[in-house]
Amino acid sequence: MNRKTTQDLAAHRRTPPLRGRVAALLAAALIAAAPTLGACSAAPSAPAEGQQQASGQQQASVSVTQRVGDGEKAVEVPDGSTVLDVLKASGVEFESSDGSYGAYVTSIDGKAAEGNSGWTYSVNGEQPTVGCGEYEVADGDVVTWEYVSF
Known part of the structure; x- marks a missing residue:
C-alpha cells in the first residue's frame, strides 16, 4: 500500500x-x-406547599372573553395563561389529546371532532399558527371556539 x-x-x-x-x-x-x-405541561403548576411568591409581588391576571357556540363568558386567568388554560377556567366541558402541535381539543360540550370536522379557535378574530396550549392570552383578548368542516 x-x-x-x-x-x-x-x-x-x-x-x-x-x-x-x-x-x-x-x-x-x-x-x-x-x-x-x-x-411543556398543559396544567399550570402551583407553588409547592410552604412556598410563596416573593414578598410584595402579586400574581398578575388577565381578563379574557371566551365564546363557544352561542355562549359567551368572561374568564379571569393568571398572567401567562394559554388559550387552553382559559378553556379549563371557563368550566366548559371539553376533551383534548396531545397531538404533534401540542394539545388538540377533540370535544366541547359533547360535540366531538369527527371525519373532516373539528374544533378550531381564534383570538380577536385571527387564527393563530400555534396550538391552544402554546398561545398566551393578553388582557382583553376574545377567544372564540368554532366547530368547522375542513
Missing part, C-alpha cells in the same frame, strides 16, 4: 460510523432539551 492510502485508512478507522454519530447527536440533543420538556 502506498503511504496516502495507509493514512486514509487510519483516519477512517478513527472516525465513528455515521450511525453512531447520529445516535450520539440525538442523545446529546435529548439530554440538552430534557430540562425544558417539563415546562
